[in-house]
């Protein structure tokens with residue numbers, strides 16, 4: 001017995017499924033191209049919105065769950081990678097702040113930026129948080145004039 005040819009409605013539904021699943025796979029693959037955490041989060045949110053849109057009309061429950069799981073796993077790995085390798089920079093000259101043994105703090109706990117990579121003396125005295133991110137300059141925070149304790 002020959003397989004019944006899909007009618008127009010069925011063909012349109014199959015076409016929509018193929019397009020939706022292909023584009024979701026493409027979007028998930030794009031996560032690996034994100035160069036910073038906010039771009040990664042934006043892409044992830046977009047994919048989640050799309051999954052919500054497509055389920056249950058186009059995607060079946062287990063397909064939606066499988067794609068959501070892929071999104072979660074890849075996002076998590078990308079996030080850890082970006083977190084680890086994202087260089088922290090001096091907010092004044094843009095030079096990366098050194099890590100580990102290269103990081104020398106003065107008696108008051110400030111790092112003195114020499115602006116080496118910018119090709120000129122920077123001279124900023126930076127307060128760094130536990131992860132090495134510059135959060136303030138002398139007694140000024142970057143966000144405003146709030147005093148650091």
Ligand SMILES: [Zn+2]
Pocket residue numbers: 090091092093094095113114115122123124
């Ligand atoms: Zn600097």
